[in-house]
Amino acid sequence: MDHTVIVNEYRQMDRIVREQSKYLLDLVKRIKKAGCNVLLIQKSILRDAVTDLSLSFLAKLKIAVVKDVERDEIEFLSTSLGCKPIADIEGFTEDKMGYAELVDEVEVQGVKVVKISGVRNPGRTVSVLCMGSNSLVLEETERSLHDALCVVRCLVKKRYVIRFMSPSRITNTYSLDSGP
Numbered sequence: 001m002d003h004t005v006i007v008n009e010y011r012q013m014d015r016i017v018r019e020q021s022k023y024l025l026d027l028v029k030r031i032k033k034a035g036c037n038v039l040l041i042q043k044s045i046l047r048d049a050v051t052d053l054s055l056s057f058l059a060k061l062k063i064a065v066v067k068d069v070e071r072d073e074i075e076f077l078s079t080s081l082g083c084k085p086i087a088d089i090e091g092f093t094e095d096k097m098g099y100a101e102l103v104d105e106v107e108v109q110g111v112k113v114v115k116i117s118g119v120r121n122p123g124r125t126v127s128v129l130c131m132g133s134n135s136l137v138l139e140e141t142e143r144s145l146h147d148a149l150c151v152v153r154c155l156v157k158k159r160y161v162i163r164f165m166s167p168s169r170i171t172n173t174y175s176l177d178s179g180p
Helices: 010-033 050-061 069-082 135-157
Strands: 038-042 064-069 102-107 111-119 159-165 171-176
Touching: 038 069, 050 064, 064 069, 064 171, 069 111
Parallel strands: 038 064
Antiparallel strands: 102 111, 159 171
């Protein structure tokens, strides 16, 4: 979307700024009225969707903001926190919000991480923080974690373990239900 606004007088500019401030303040008050004290905001194509003025209003009303959440993380966060994504201020109701006792930004080995704890209605999710010296190590860690999760998934679906031994010995199969 491309548009141009031509302002001829300072009074018009003042009016635009006042209207913008009034609009943003109304939005922030509606968010606060719904009982929200932490906002998780998806990264937007519109780079200026979150302005300094809106962040200032949110800070004055003691609403913390975690911005630039990746689009593919929204579903995971919604499931984990027991909340629903809200796209419009009209849909901003208490029943769509999650609850957590603490939302804190911590630094882990020089990287800032948002830690959310004490979730009232947690989903069946888990977060694993993988750190490595370079992207190759991280990719290998991700593959290893994926392999381990696949083994766990197979054990849940079919409750037995196969132990592989050297070619000269027979492969033993154990049932998790009956023991070794």
